[in-house]
């Protein structure tokens with residue numbers, strides 16, 4: 205797939221952005237993707253806050269895994285996909301721009317996605333990636349925040365992910 209911007213290089217960065225009340229996908233190459241994110245971050249566009257948290261910017265897996273060996277690369281990919289899912293859910297329900305996804309919304313998006321993707325193997329699959337409870341999803345989210353890949357609001361804390369569902373009942377095998 206070629207970059208939407210320069211139409212020259214391969215697109216390796218996939219950004220989901222809220223434009224008006226719609227989700228727009230951009231597929232950008234390394235160069236254009238960096239420009240886009242830098243511009244958004246420096247306030248040249250006001251879209252950074254509406255960039256989907258966990259938008260498929262490339263996750264530096266080696267770095268993530270080196271700083272926290274509990275979770276696999278798949279765990280990060282899955283949480284990223286769950287974030288998109290949660291925002292799409294919100295958009296479908298309220299037709300408003302999802303400015304912020306709560307921990308509870310994310311957990312629900314992740315649960316739906318796991319069951320859809322893996323059925324009765326959902327819990328075992330997540331376990332294989334180092335995810336055993338909702339707090340693990342929270343740890344991954346905050347690892348992404350720490351790596352500056354996700355933005356968070358002041359009020360976001362890891363406790364948002366405590367007291368979520370129990371994996372045994374949420375993922376029947």
Ligand SMILES: [Zn+2]
Pocket residue numbers: 207208209210211212213232233234235236237
């Ligand atoms: Zn490009």
